[in-house]
Amino acid sequence: MATRRRIGIGAIQSRQQTASKFAAKGEQLASEQLEQFSQQLEQLSIGLENFAQRHRDEIKKNSQFRRHFQEMCASVGVDPLASGKGFWAKALGFGDFYYELGIQIVEICLSTTHINGGIMTVEEIRNRLMRTRSRTRKETISTDDILRAVEKLKVLGNGFELVPLGGGRFLVQSVPGELSMDHSRVLQLAEDAAYVTKELIMDKLRWDEPRATAVLDYLVKEGLAWIDDQSTDTTEYWFPSLFLQQYCHSSSASEMASFKVRPEHTGPPQLYYNDTEASKYASNSHITAIQHEMAERALELLALPDGKSGLILDIGCGTGMSSEVLLDNGHIFMGLDVSEAMLGIARDDEDLEAGDFILQDMGLGMPFRPGTFDGAISISAIQWLCHANSANENPRKRLYFFFQSLYGCLGRGSRAVFQFYPENDEQCELIMSQATKAGFNGGLVVDYPESTKRKKIYLVLMTGGVAQLPQALSEETEEQKHIDNAGRRFVWNSRKSEKVVKGSKAWIEQKRQRMIKQGKDVRHESKYSGRKRKPKF
Template identity: 50%
Template sequence: MSRPEHIAPPEIFYDDVESKKYSSNSRIIEIQTKMAERAYELLAIPETAEGLMLLDIGCGSGISGDVITDAGHYWIGCDISQHMLDVAIDREVEGDVMLRDIGQGFPFRAGSFDAAISISAIQWLCNAEKSHHNPRKRLHTFFQSLFNVLTRGGKAILQFYPENSAQIEMITASALRCGFSGGLLIDFPNSSKAKKYFLVLFTGNNNIMPSAKGVEGEEYEQQEEEDSNEVKYSNRKRDRRRVTKSKGSAQHKTKEWIMNKKDRQRKQGREIKNDSKFSGRKRGPKF
């Protein structure tokens, strides 16, 4: 499946049809909301803090802004797609939104924002959509401007979808050169589907990196991209192929093999039943 960045520039890709999915497609709304909630969680804003001003970078239809509003804070969002902003306005979001190419920086005074979040946006800066675009220069402009508009001691959580390790290096290095401290946090690094990249950036000395999810086999509710009925159907077919030819019963695996497989699946972020004294024990004959 092609990446959106390879199909068209963002202001064209997120046209009227694509933008309306972000107000009508429950699956998209659920995924965007969960990522925004995780980004806000990583900001680690004290519960006693109220009425902070946050910047929502690539705000789109305002789904991530709703998370900020629910937390009791104010926000300003910017996006390059007018169609996405129209959806946000139609949804009557609480924050203010503006049309802006983040590769050109932000038109705000220094120290205007206490924190910033971004969901699925900054990877677009790695593409040269126009002949005069230089991805490295645009990333530098973006991060330098972001550093300037944040208060000292502010934090930015930027979730993105890197295409390869070279993009990760280019994005991270550009942020650090502009004065930020911090680094990359990866939730569920052993799962190809649930893996999420967050760039955690600090403007001050309070730069304790938060903990990632799923590093030690932590269980979670896996977000399947395929239709759940199709997944279950394919699994049943695969299970049927495992029966032996002699007696038609599933081939018995050793306890060690079963425990190793369960450990491997936990590291991939799958929901696995807890171990017990019956795990791997051979069952008696059926009636």
């Protein structure tokens, strides 16, 4: 009978050698992969640090950019805004951003618990934060920042929760306890008027009386609602947090105005003046009146020859308010702005059809031939060049390049007048030094320096020889110009009555002359121009 052959000692040794070789090879591959992974992480860390250094200002000022940056870092396991030590706190200028914001939210909620019962709207928290932070800091706080900070407060246990109201709106609950869906629906119903009644809940939510009574009793017990027994018809349940939002918004807005963040600190102008802001700007009658007044004064400071039409460059024309003043005074204009939304409104204005508009960043220079313009004006625009919105922008270089290119496209002996709102004396010195370096001479003209509201600053630059600056306006000059008209008989003649009627023969002829001066092809004049057609063909 044949016996089965078993594995010998040589086969066992061979298998052990093979296993040891595989183990050694595996350790080698693991060490190589670990080394490669470490190098990749090091390169990624260097890339994130360089990105943070280049976009430091955007991360600090722009909340949306900050959120995207944190999401990008969180995808690789890094949380730079939650680090109070090391490189990130030094590079970004702040550490523990959301934790610090969370502490401020806790302070606000605790200080108002006796009023609102421990529940506040996110918008009210944001207004209170901006009032306290705007005095010392320039960065803005967004709703998304508040929501993220409250999420980090959940580690404190039951006490800080977000109560959804629908439509992306939230309430912040800062007292222990849970609000059910029924409680949230009642809060959502009370958002419009800041109060509810039992009958209103039963009618709108289709609840029975015991259910509505149970929800209202719980809200009153927790201090979230107050009872008004003095109502004539029925008992009203008021919510203090919503009451502050509905009826005290005007006072909070006035307080916010005193600490309002300058638009230049929020980001580049093409992002700040979007479609919404541009439409608000164009429809504000107060802004329109002020812009027209400053444009009239800037045109006066240009000192153009009387009775002569000139080609004027309107820098930062916006929606065309200052350009309209140039047209009303018989001049031709070329408007330039960086906001596409603002230029869109200006292009749609039929009164500005005679002019041209260019989408251009003035910090990149003026793209015109030498000696093209007889003058230039700019209303509330040049201060934007004093701020860097990215690491590639240098305010000093952008100002110098702007003034250098502007000097070239102005005619000999012409002027450029800039109305602006300087943030401090250093900005005035920066702007004037770069203008002088580019070849201009001139200086500042300050109208009504003794008044805080009427004070306006104009930078008058000249391309010719040294000339005397115009006299600034003041209360004394207005009194000297005043003439007593008592006892005189005169007829009021408004400025609007001096304008020709649109569609008339004079209006058509005026438009023809402007187009001829612009070098456009114009049809010859006819005796039928401006005539109305007869009713029958």
